[in-house]
Amino acid sequence: MARTLRILCIDDEPANLVLLEGLLGPRGYDVIKATSGQEGLKIIREQEVDIVLLDVLLPQLDGYTVCKKIKEDVEARNIPIIMITALASKEDRIRSIEVGAEDFISKPFDQAEVLARIGMLLKIRESEDAFTYTVYALARAAEINDEDTGNHILRVGEYCAIIAANLKMSPKIFQHIRIQATLHDVGKIHIPSVILRNPGKLTPEEWSEIKKHPIYGARIIGDHPRLSMAKSIALTHHERWDGSGYPYGLKGEKIPMEGRIVIVADQYDALRNPRVYKPAYDHQTTYKIITEGDGRTMPSHFDPLVLAAFKNTASQFAGVHEKLKE
Numbered sequence: 235m236a237r238t239l240r241i242l243c244i245d246d247e248p249a250n251l252v253l254l255e256g257l258l259g260p261r262g263y264d265v266i267k268a269t270s271g272q273e274g275l276k277i278i279r280e281q282e283v284d285i286v287l288l289d290v291l292l293p294q295l296d297g298y299t300v301c302k303k304i305k306e307d308v309e310a311r312n313i314p315i316i317m318i319t320a321l322a323s324k325e326d327r328i329r330s331i332e333v334g335a336e337d338f339i340s341k342p343f344d345q346a347e348v349l350a351r352i353g354m355l356l357k358i359r360e361s362e363d364a365f366t367y368t369v370y371a372l373a374r375a376a377e378i379n380d381e382d383t384g385n386h387i388l389r390v391g392e393y394c395a396i397i398a399a400n401l402k403m404s405p406k407i408f409q410h411i412r413i414q415a416t417l418h419d420v421g422k423i424h425i426p427s428v429i430l431r432n433p434g435k436l437t438p439e440e441w442s443e444i445k446k447h448p449i450y451g452a453r454i455i456g457d458h459p460r461l462s463m464a465k466s467i468a469l470t471h472h473e474r475w476d477g478s479g480y481p482y483g484l485k486g487e488k489i490p491m492e493g494r495i496v497i498v499a500d501q502y503d504a505l506r507n508p509r510v511y512k513p514a515y516d517h518q519t520t521y522k523i524i525t526e527g528d529g530r531t532m533p534s535h536f537d538p539l540v541l542a543a544f545k546n547t548a549s550q551f552a553g554v555h556e557k558l559k560e
């Protein structure tokens with residue numbers, strides 16, 4: 235990275251901030267100080283920050299709440315957070331993990347330990363960035379034949395993360411699904427664009443070719459454990475809760491949770507955007523079609539739990555579509 239790495243330290247005790255600055259400044263880090271949660275959140279919204287050291291016991295907004303808010307922010311949630319606290323009970327550690335913190339250090343802290351943890355998290359972040367970039371590049375390459383371009387893959391990832399968060403899945407899972415769901419249609423790279431862009435009625439042969447894209451996708455993604463969710467999503471994102479989907483006609487809980495989430499996210503985006511066979515619908519119409527059905531899309535296609543999560547978060551879907559529209 236070209237610029238100096240920036241560490242945001244949030245602590246209401248000025249003495250602690252001075253201590254951290256004295257430790258980190260001479261090691262070449264740029265230290266930004268905040269004495270309250272609100273001030274810290276404001277800095278994160280306005281500046282680029284590479285890592286956050288966050289005191290748990292803060293007046294007004296406590297550290298857990300601040301951590302949770304950062305992890306809920308689409309722009310900021312990839313910033314690693316180390317919670318620092320005088321509390322060292324098991325419950326505090328569990329709570330830190332629950333709100334999405336990457337690491338936890340007890341006060342008084344060992345300086346070498348602080349430096350080692352920061353170094354490790356920054357290294358992980360760098361390799362995560364490279365991994366994510368490569369996943370997106372592959373997803374974008376697969377769009378070349380398709381009518382979906384630009385931000386479709388990113389929007390689907392964001393919708394999935396919203397549903398996963400509403401279903402109270404762990405921050406780790408919703409981070410995975412956000413990135414890996416972008417590969418759901420990677421198998422379309424095998425389908426000729428004359429079929430994908432055909433505005434007329436497809437022949438049974440053409441239709442059966444399209445229905446193979448989940449299997450092609452799973453084959454392209456392969457067996458690397460880090461992409462196991464992407465593979466599962468590619469394979470099952472057209473399976474329907476009532477068993478009427480493809481490629482296998484899986485039913486109910488036989489369909490992996492990630493597949494049940496992506497079908498709702500993918501449907502929402504397909505309805506909101508123009509297709510060769512239909513115009514773009516607005517949010518209200520799309521909501522009505524997903525929750526009440528229109529003969530083509532039916533609520534019985536979706537896991538009732540995922541559908542409930544969609545209803546709870548529908549306004550966030552509209553927000554993502556607005557923010558990431560092409």
Ligand SMILES: [Fe+2]
Binds near residue numbers: 418419447471472
């Ligand atoms: Fe698909």
